[in-house]
Amino acid sequence: MENFTFYSPTYFVFGKNSETQTGDMIKRFGGSKVLIHYGGGSVVRSGLLDRVKESLKSGNIEYVELGGVKPNPRSGLVYEGIELCRKEKVDFILAVGGGSTIDSSKAIAAGVVYDGDFWDFYSGKLIEEALPVGTILTIAAAGSEGSPDSVITKEEGMFKRGATGDAIRPKFSILNPALTQTLPPFQSAAGITDIMAHLYERYLTNSTEVEVTDRLIEALLLTMKHEGPRVIENPDNYEARANIMWAGMMAHNNSCGVGRTQDWNSHDIEHELSALYDCAHGAGLAVTMPAVFRYVMKHNVMRFAQAAVRVWGCSMDFEHPEVTALEGIKALSDFLTGLGMPKNFSELGAKEEDIPALVESLCCGNGRDGKLSGFVTLDKEDCTKIYKMMI
Amino acid sequence: MENFTFYSPTYFVFGKNSETQTGDMIKRFGGSKVLIHYGGGSVVRSGLLDRVKESLKSGNIEYVELGGVKPNPRSGLVYEGIELCRKEKVDFILAVGGGSTIDSSKAIAAGVVYDGDFWDFYSGKLIEEALPVGTILTIAAAGSEGSPDSVITKEEGMFKRGATGDAIRPKFSILNPALTQTLPPFQSAAGITDIMAHLYERYLTNSTEVEVTDRLIEALLLTMKHEGPRVIENPDNYEARANIMWAGMMAHNNSCGVGRTQDWNSHDIEHELSALYDCAHGAGLAVTMPAVFRYVMKHNVMRFAQAAVRVWGCSMDFEHPEVTALEGIKALSDFLTGLGMPKNFSELGAKEEDIPALVESLCCGNGRDGKLSGFVTLDKEDCTKIYKMMI
Numbered sequence: 018m019e020n021f022t023f024y025s026p027t028y029f030v031f032g033k034n035s036e037t038q039t040g041d042m043i044k045r046f047g048g049s050k051v052l053i054h055y056g057g058g059s060v061v062r063s064g065l066l067d068r069v070k071e072s073l074k075s076g077n078i079e080y081v082e083l084g085g086v087k088p089n090p091r092s093g094l095v096y097e098g099i100e101l102c103r104k105e106k107v108d109f110i111l112a113v114g115g116g117s118t119i120d121s122s123k124a125i126a127a128g129v130v131y132d133g134d135f136w137d138f139y140s141g142k143l144i145e146e147a148l149p150v151g152t153i154l155t156i157a158a159a160g161s162e163g164s165p166d167s168v169i170t171k172e173e174g175m176f177k178r179g180a181t182g183d184a185i186r187p188k189f190s191i192l193n194p195a196l197t198q199t200l201p202p203f204q205s206a207a208g209i210t211d212i213m214a215h216l217y218e219r220y221l222t223n224s225t226e227v228e229v230t231d232r233l234i235e236a237l238l239l240t241m242k243h244e245g246p247r248v249i250e251n252p253d254n255y256e257a258r259a260n261i262m263w264a265g266m267m268a269h270n271n272s273c274g275v276g277r278t279q280d281w282n283s284h285d286i287e288h289e290l291s292a293l294y295d296c297a298h299g300a301g302l303a304v305t306m307p308a309v310f311r312y313v314m315k316h317n318v319m320r321f322a323q324a325a326v327r328v329w330g331c332s333m334d335f336e337h338p339e340v341t342a343l344e345g346i347k348a349l350s351d352f353l354t355g356l357g358m359p360k361n362f363s364e365l366g367a368k369e370e371d372i373p374a375l376v377e378s379l380c381c382g383n384g385r386d387g388k389l390s391g392f393v394t395l396d397k398e399d400c401t402k403i404y405k406m407m408i
Numbered sequence: 409m410e411n412f413t414f415y416s417p418t419y420f421v422f423g424k425n426s427e428t429q430t431g432d433m434i435k436r437f438g439g440s441k442v443l444i445h446y447g448g449g450s451v452v453r454s455g456l457l458d459r460v461k462e463s464l465k466s467g468n469i470e471y472v473e474l475g476g477v478k479p480n481p482r483s484g485l486v487y488e489g490i491e492l493c494r495k496e497k498v499d500f501i502l503a504v505g506g507g508s509t510i511d512s513s514k515a516i517a518a519g520v521v522y523d524g525d526f527w528d529f530y531s532g533k534l535i536e537e538a539l540p541v542g543t544i545l546t547i548a549a550a551g552s553e554g555s556p557d558s559v560i561t562k563e564e565g566m567f568k569r570g571a572t573g574d575a576i577r578p579k580f581s582i583l584n585p586a587l588t589q590t591l592p593p594f595q596s597a598a599g600i601t602d603i604m605a606h607l608y609e610r611y612l613t614n615s616t617e618v619e620v621t622d623r624l625i626e627a628l629l630l631t632m633k634h635e636g637p638r639v640i641e642n643p644d645n646y647e648a649r650a651n652i653m654w655a656g657m658m659a660h661n662n663s664c665g666v667g668r669t670q671d672w673n674s675h676d677i678e679h680e681l682s683a684l685y686d687c688a689h690g691a692g693l694a695v696t697m698p699a700v701f702r703y704v705m706k707h708n709v710m711r712f713a714q715a716a717v718r719v720w721g722c723s724m725d726f727e728h729p730e731v732t733a734l735e736g737i738k739a740l741s742d743f744l745t746g747l748g749m750p751k752n753f754s755e756l757g758a759k760e761e762d763i764p765a766l767v768e769s770l771c772c773g774n775g776r777d778g779k780l781s782g783f784v785t786l787d788k789e790d791c792t793k794i795y796k797m798m799i
Contacts, residue, residue: 023422
């Protein structure tokens, strides 16, 4: 096990009607003038936004609002949010939505108190200061409600990049599984896929002797395997939604990823797809992961065999561990398509002729040096082969 | 799943030589004059105390010290610590040791800023204010390094009772598995047993639909099953020590216990034993748990069968689930005795003729109302039977 630090100070309020505590939470963490940041659509239609405003009003908390966050959130709205917060002297950012809204909120929070261009943080600069952020989560997926991370797409060049820093960890996150019961099955499935990807990216490690985190990751994957089909079958299943929601947070606050190297190549390879085609990140991951895993499997067959046996219930083929390893990857792939996720480029809306451009942006865009590091280091040729496996 | 809040803001520094960061951590959390609180013995002999003082000196942090914490820490030393801190105007408590030292430190931290008798907190009053506490952990066991809890024994009456409150959650905890390599096997085994008890107490729930936390608890039990025998066989095994250390924290910061009712009757029944006979808490639990589990098993046979199958690898007897359930309890008991833990009253130094007094203190001492609530509500007759099963 490697040395590490772990810090997850977010205050979680979990359960039915937990959004009624929004005002109290903002006061607890010192907010007096709030930016309510959201996407639109269901947050407005469901009446959630009104309920949140009500909670703020009854706590005498001032607010301004900025809607319009889109999936794969863009830099343009972040600049707008930063300007609005400065003008209105906002001291707290409240995200009401999913990972895109939370990530956009984190970017604004970091940008408001920074003299330079906020994109510096998405080009490698650590976020050390930010306005406090709170979240009300409406989809179990990105894990941004408990993470120090944010992913934004820069419109100029369509680069989709991440930033990180303890300063953007949410002060509080309100998790009401009932808010996710109205999600369409495709979005639920994309969220489930994203959560499972966060687990696999941590599982694919080059560290040894990491039994505790292996077991924790497997526990969360087993949860997703059990609960995923239940929410697709019955979107109103509160209990399944609740189990998935806590698993989604635990999958990405890094309590199960400490002390080990991690991968994240599947995420990077997928980000190019959702940046270019604006597909759902989870849907892109459903196509990306099996291809990446088959491509890198030989680097550590036993790791994939372990997942196959412990998570997917495969019988170990002791004479041919690679057979078991492949069986586990196929089980993952079948599981995701069974939830309604796409399985290839065309179902994603991606095109074979774009592969050279995807690879160029992936390996060399926004200052990258031609290679992706992770479980296996991948160069442009590797990435080209992987994208071709997805066709 | 039940509604819940979860808050675990401790900053963890984990790994080799992490204690060299003590001074930095105290500064980060605003300490300027520190009480170093410890037991004695190995902390002094190993040179750890000197290294910690060095780290404080090099950060120009003043300190006073108070050693002498004993296992099953006593109220007397807490009063002494409170007085010392007030006199010396201490603003930060640093615990260097195991659960006893950390719990004693938490009690002092709460007592210093409280006008009344600190024992009020151990009679049911919530701790809402305390001096900041940091810890350097020397044994994986109590989980106090990441919990809001403290257990102290009141010398007058020998009541062993717990207190809780977010205010006593450590600001930071330094976890260096190498510091645990010098522990004698018996102490290591007692620590392992305590960790497993924290997991079982959460596993025994009356809440339904708690797949995610069931799986997380099982993951940590599987880790203990794998790593426990490795440290007994080879106390120098850093990697096994590291896995156990993180599992011990995760077992008790409640990330795997949220949203479900919990038990804690085994802990209460054991506390009487360690209070009266001054035995190791873990050793007492090794004797207590199998008796309690056999006694309450019929309340939910499937829960015990699930642990038997998922953790202990038993084959499910679908026609007679109670056979599997019992097999799992026996597997736990055999595992603990295999580590060198006692299996009955006499090995603990406990006496049958004391049972009436144990039951009286357990059920009625320090204001209790004659019953223990938990997975199953137990009255004096139940507790008498359970103690008799341990003979």
